Amino acid sequence: MNITFPQQAPVYLSDEPALTFWALADGERVPCTVSAEALEDHFGATSWREEDLQRAFEDSRAVIEGAAEQLLTSVGRRPVMLRSGYFRFSDGAPMQGVAS
Template identity: 50%
Template sequence: MNIIFSDRSPHYDASRLALTFPATAGDMHVECAITAEALEDHFGAASLREADLCGAFLAHRAAIERAAARMIEATQSEAITLHSGYFRMYRDSDDGVKSPFAVRPHA
């Protein structure tokens, strides 16, 4: 599956305490999100402030997008949320995530 992420900045969703970011998987639009807790626990966000969350996201965008791609591949869902527990379970040294699922490279 070819998964493409937009290069625009993530959107802060205060009602979910998460950042959202779009992806396209084949011809399907996917709403991706990462929780504030995951950004604090695993990517160094200093607080729940939007600026801190966005800074952590942008600094670790590649690792977060790899994790999102793995979840999209595994679930084939139109909406995914990366929680802190995902990163605790599937951690590895290169991007913080080790997936139990076979993933094909994406563009």
């Protein structure tokens, strides 16, 4: 499967709270969501406010997109949700030295 990520700002979901970004999997748009908790626990978000989540996402975009790519490879072209536990327990997630 060919997976790419458009360089757009993610969309803030206030009811979750989380950020949703898009992957293109074999040309099909697939929503990927990363929870505020994951951004705070593993990527240095200082609060769950939109601007803090956006900053943490942009600072760690490559790692977050890499995790989404791993999940998309496993589940196919279905939406994925990246929660804190995924980064805590996934192999190769670069959490050493990341401020929380």
